[in-house]
Amino acid sequence: MVMQLKRSRALVGTGILLAGVMALGGCAATETPEEPQEVDWYVNITGTLTEAVYQSVIDDFNVEHPNVTVRLLNSGGQDYATFLATLVASGNAPDVVGSTPITPDNEEQFVDLSDEAWAQEAAAEPGLGQAGLFGDAIYYVPTAYQISGVFFYNKTMFEDAGITELPTTWEEVDEAAAALKAAGYVPIATSGGFVPGAQLRMQAYQEFMDDGDQWLEDRYAGDATFVDSAWQNVLERTQRWIQEGYVRSDALGLDYGTVAADFATGGYGMFPIGSFLNANVDQATDPADIGVFPLPSSSSDDLPPRAVNPTMGWSVLTAGRHEDAGRTLVEFLSTDSDAINILVKADGGLSPYTSFEMSPLLTELQDLGDASTPISFERGDNVPPPGFPQGVLSLSQKLFTGSSPADIAAEMDQWWTSNVGQ
Amino acid sequence: MTAISKGAVGRVSRPTAPLGRRLAGLAEFPMAFPAIALFALFELLPTVLAVVYSFASLDSFGTFRGFVGFDNYVRLLSDANSVRALGVTAVLASVGTVLINVIGVGLAVLLNHPGTIYHLYRAAIFYPFVISGLVVGFIWRAILNPDGAINSLLRGIGLPAIPFLSDGNTALATVIGVTIWNSLGVTVILYLAGLQTVPAELLEAASVDGANAWQRFRKIVWPLLGPTVTINIVLTSIGLLRTYDLIVSLTGGGGPAGQTETIAYRIISLGLAGGQVGQSSAGAVLLFLATIVLAGVVLLLRRRNEDIT
Numbered sequence: 001m002v003m004q005l006k007r008s009r010a011l012v013g014t015g016i017l018l019a020g021v022m023a024l025g026g027c028a029a030t031e032t033p034e035e036p037q038e039v040d041w042y043v044n045i046t047g048t049l050t051e052a053v054y055q056s057v058i059d060d061f062n063v064e065h066p067n068v069t070v071r072l073l074n075s076g077g078q079d080y081a082t083f084l085a086t087l088v089a090s091g092n093a094p095d096v097v098g099s100t101p102i103t104p105d106n107e108e109q110f111v112d113l114s115d116e117a118w119a120q121e122a123a124a125e126p127g128l129g130q131a132g133l134f135g136d137a138i139y140y141v142p143t144a145y146q147i148s149g150v151f152f153y154n155k156t157m158f159e160d161a162g163i164t165e166l167p168t169t170w171e172e173v174d175e176a177a178a179a180l181k182a183a184g185y186v187p188i189a190t191s192g193g194f195v196p197g198a199q200l201r202m203q204a205y206q207e208f209m210d211d212g213d214q215w216l217e218d219r220y221a222g223d224a225t226f227v228d229s230a231w232q233n234v235l236e237r238t239q240r241w242i243q244e245g246y247v248r249s250d251a252l253g254l255d256y257g258t259v260a261a262d263f264a265t266g267g268y269g270m271f272p273i274g275s276f277l278n279a280n281v282d283q284a285t286d287p288a289d290i291g292v293f294p295l296p297s298s299s300s301d302d303l304p305p306r307a308v309n310p311t312m313g314w315s316v317l318t319a320g321r322h323e324d325a326g327r328t329l330v331e332f333l334s335t336d337s338d339a340i341n342i343l344v345k346a347d348g349g350l351s352p353y354t355s356f357e358m359s360p361l362l363t364e365l366q367d368l369g370d371a372s373t374p375i376s377f378e379r380g381d382n383v384p385p386p387g388f389p390q391g392v393l394s395l396s397q398k399l400f401t402g403s404s405p406a407d408i409a410a411e412m413d414q415w416w417t418s419n420v421g422q
Numbered sequence: 423m424t425a426i427s428k429g430a431v432g433r434v435s436r437p438t439a440p441l442g443r444r445l446a447g448l449a450e451f452p453m454a455f456p457a458i459a460l461f462a463l464f465e466l467l468p469t470v471l472a473v474v475y476s477f478a479s480l481d482s483f484g485t486f487r488g489f490v491g492f493d494n495y496v497r498l499l500s501d502a503n504s505v506r507a508l509g510v511t512a513v514l515a516s517v518g519t520v521l522i523n524v525i526g527v528g529l530a531v532l533l534n535h536p537g538t539i540y541h542l543y544r545a546a547i548f549y550p551f552v553i554s555g556l557v558v559g560f561i562w563r564a565i566l567n568p569d570g571a572i573n574s575l576l577r578g579i580g581l582p583a584i585p586f587l588s589d590g591n592t593a594l595a596t597v598i599g600v601t602i603w604n605s606l607g608v609t610v611i612l613y614l615a616g617l618q619t620v621p622a623e624l625l626e627a628a629s630v631d632g633a634n635a636w637q638r639f640r641k642i643v644w645p646l647l648g649p650t651v652t653i654n655i656v657l658t659s660i661g662l663l664r665t666y667d668l669i670v671s672l673t674g675g676g677g678p679a680g681q682t683e684t685i686a687y688r689i690i691s692l693g694l695a696g697g698q699v700g701q702s703s704a705g706a707v708l709l710f711l712a713t714i715v716l717a718g719v720v721l722l723l724r725r726r727n728e729d730i731t
Contacts, residue, residue: 079694079695081482081694082694084483085482085483085484085694088483088484088485089483089484089485101482103482103697105481105482105697106481106482106483106485106697108481109481109483109485192587192588192673192674192677192678193674193675193677248568249588250568250583250585250588250589251568251588252587252588252677252678252679253566253567253568253585253586253587253588253593253677253678254567254568254569254588255563255567255674258567258569386482386696386697386698387692387696387697387698387701389695389696390503390691390692390695390696391501391503391696394503394676394679394680395679397677397678397679397680398679400588400678400679401589401590401678401679401681403679411502414502415501415502415503418497418500418501419497419501
């Protein structure tokens, strides 16, 4: 108590002294310049998210925070996550990072921003805001998203095949595929690589969300399996597409880039894939007339749930050296409307927070997004285990090599048991 | 008793190097130090770290989370995809090594003649080796994919397309074929160098004695090529055990359905894309041990063969 009294007296004395010095000096009430700070911002530079785009955001940031020097780091062509791991392991961790999957396995690497009022406010927004929640922690606030799965379709081919109404059920998708095939087109696009796994995942998650299931949580708890679940339903549907000739039987020999380019210029009737395909269509030199419709949903909600991948969310690394400046930068990137506009536009993402002129296809996608409840199915504690895409989803390719859906689903369960347990 | 006398004999009989030579040896060490340091930094240290990591749990950032014993090895070997990748690698390495060396010896014998045209042939065969495996994969993918040059040609003349890359049974054969095309050059050059060391007088004498071409090859050339064969088998098999880049570009990472995924690709895929650094390191250690055992067995067999002959 005595100590506190002494300290307050000392503070009062110091205040009087400072006021006296200022008065004696005749100085006006000018602000003391803030201390210079530095922050390392690790970004993913792409064909559209160029260094110039990031620099323009930094320039805006520096108008508000002239004392903070932002150093831009990029992976120099290497895989973003791999190079980040190298930076962290070598003791050169950046302060601010984006597009980094946060899992229970690595969440200690990220600063919890839940003590920031702006982060709490953003995370309270239903849908996208909540996608950054990890239990009680907030490691990032996404400002944009990509829809995990939509049907892109060729309007001209649909017209030729006599399809007047866009499919709203899986039966109608099959009918549309049959009509396209009868008209001489390849109805549904797929390829090797990540595509069969992505197509499997997007359909299964839609079914889980429609049913209000938390399948991943249940699977972790051992209360659900791949067998006799939506996974097996989707595998059976895909097998039917292969058997009916709705997809090319040699599709595994094709890569995504080739198929995407073919689709954009009129090679296929439909392409169930993530909204990121819009970039291929918009950049094609002679694009076909392409539209989108949502994955069939059994939800009766006005805004049915849609699985999304949150993007443009920024995190502060615990291993970085400038946490305070990092927090300042992340707040700016997550709340400044100009910065969000610049970055989301360049990335080709969808966002409820942006207002820039979009291509017709992106507008259709945004309308679709606005008419949905975006849900990040693989978020926070509800993320699949490490190796899930490589270990499990690649098994979906076995449909093309003759395995049955039940056998593949059983293999997925085996993988889970040996890697996760239960 | 025996041990003592052997040691005593050894000590007595071992010649002692003169002081000057020993000092010269010491002086050589600093000159070798840069090479030793680089080897230790870029080869030895990563190997030791891989062994340590293979017994540890690490997060996707590579941060150490504690030791887990043999857990990573158990998981790796109980994972059907990793076991299949080991099988694919074994087939690729064994079939590839045999074919590359058989074709390599044959071509070397055919090209072991003076003349400009033979030089041109040698250059043509060596050329693919100087192209990066990644580029080779992309080139052949463009040629062999379902809509590639060959299948477009086949369809154009009314023949059915061949599923070079889209069928599990043919894709591995395609990988082996492209690997042979890519690796043959250096093998042929080494065999040509080996053939140059066979004394011409021996072959002439055999001809005079009535030996035909096959007898000259089997009884004179082949035994003298022994060291070259050993080197080629060791180099080829180790190279094929580490096949990675061709898988990335030719089959898009082991497709279709993992039928061409090699253990080297799986190790990198587990560690980088999958964030399973521990399992990835366990795979790397197993591959390292397999390489040592393979090289050791080949060298041992070769030495025993030389002792017999």
